[in-house]
Amino acid sequence: MVYLVEDFFSIQGEGRHVGVPSVFLRFGGCNLRCPGFGSYEIDEEIVAGCDTLRAVDKKRFRKIWQPVERATDLIAIVERYLEPLDYRPHVVLTGGEPMLYHDDPAFYGLVGWLVREGFEVTIETNATIAPDFDRYRWYEGVTFAMAVKLSNSGEPMGKRVKMAAIMALATRGKDSFFKFTLDPFATTNAGEIREIVEGFANEIYCMPLGDDVAQLQKNALLVAEFCLEHGYRYSDRLHVRLWNREEKR
Numbered sequence: 001m002v003y004l005v006e007d008f009f010s011i012q013g014e015g016r017h018v019g020v021p022s023v024f025l026r027f028g029g030c031n032l033r034c035p036g037f038g039s040y041e042i043d044e045e046i047v048a049g050c051d052t053l054r055a056v057d058k059k060r061f062r063k064i065w066q067p068v069e070r071a072t073d074l075i076a077i078v079e080r081y082l083e084p085l086d087y088r089p090h091v092v093l094t095g096g097e098p099m100l101y102h103d104d105p106a107f108y109g110l111v112g113w114l115v116r117e118g119f120e121v122t123i124e125t126n127a128t129i130a131p132d133f134d135r136y137r138w139y140e141g142v143t144f145a146m147a148v149k150l151s152n153s154g155e156p157m158g159k160r161v162k163m164a165a166i167m168a169l170a171t172r173g174k175d176s177f178f179k180f181t182l183d184p185f186a187t188t189n190a191g192e193i194r195e196i197v198e199g200f201a202n203e204i205y206c207m208p209l210g211d212d213v214a215q216l217q218k219n220a221l222l223v224a225e226f227c228l229e230h231g232y233r234y235s236d237r238l239h240v241r242l243w244n245r246e247e248k249r
């Protein structure tokens with residue numbers, strides 16, 4: 001069984017596929033918490049954590065965590081978005097950490113169906129969990145957006161960087177790229193990224209911290225300059241520019 005937190009149709013706002021029309025399925029649960037990624041006021045309480053807290057904090061967001069037991073139910077959600085379209089959108093499986101469900105029959109059944117049907121599929125992951133690619137072969141048809149967390153996430157190194165998982169995703173998936181979220185004022189960014197990506201030929205995207213327009217604007221230019229200095233690709237957060245903090249975007 002998986003928990004689905006939301007599904008929506010929008011444009012991809014981050015990473016390699018910025019601007020691509022995509023169906024998003026957001027799964028609930030994460031093995032990290034990322035307390036360094038800001039704080040929010042929820043029900044008059046200040047809560048520290050990631051920018052998709054609704055997909056991480058089951059207790060607080062219980063009402064929107066929908067248990068789904070069958071792959072056919074997840075497939076039906078994707079098919080609903082296809083009906084009015086005369087083209088095939090990209091499909092993005094995100095979270096939380098969707099790879100928590102890598103061996104779940106509903107999740108893997110959806111992945112298998114998407115790959116067999118010829119969809120471009122991206123799994124957005126913190127790259128700490130890799131499937132057994134020999135056993136779960138459909139993952140070889142998936143692109144992995146590896147959002148490995150840096151120290152600005154507030155998570156300890158041993159928990160947020162799993163080199164064996166990164167290696168498996170980078171070498172066994174159909175394709176993959178790195179996507180780092182930068183606090184541009186942290187002085188450790190360059191060294192941390194270098195240490196993680198050493199030996200990999202994947203594209204490297206750096207994205208400013210910022211889940212609202214004001215914070216994004218404050219950080220964007222510095223991250224762009226960091227990319228120029230180090231030869232990385234700048235990724236904006238286009239959905240934030242367009243819709244600010246609106247959910248399902």
Ligand code: SF4
Nearest residue numbers: 030032033034050096
């Ligand atoms: S890894 Fe991603 S989803 Fe998980 S807590 Fe960190 S930012 Fe949130």
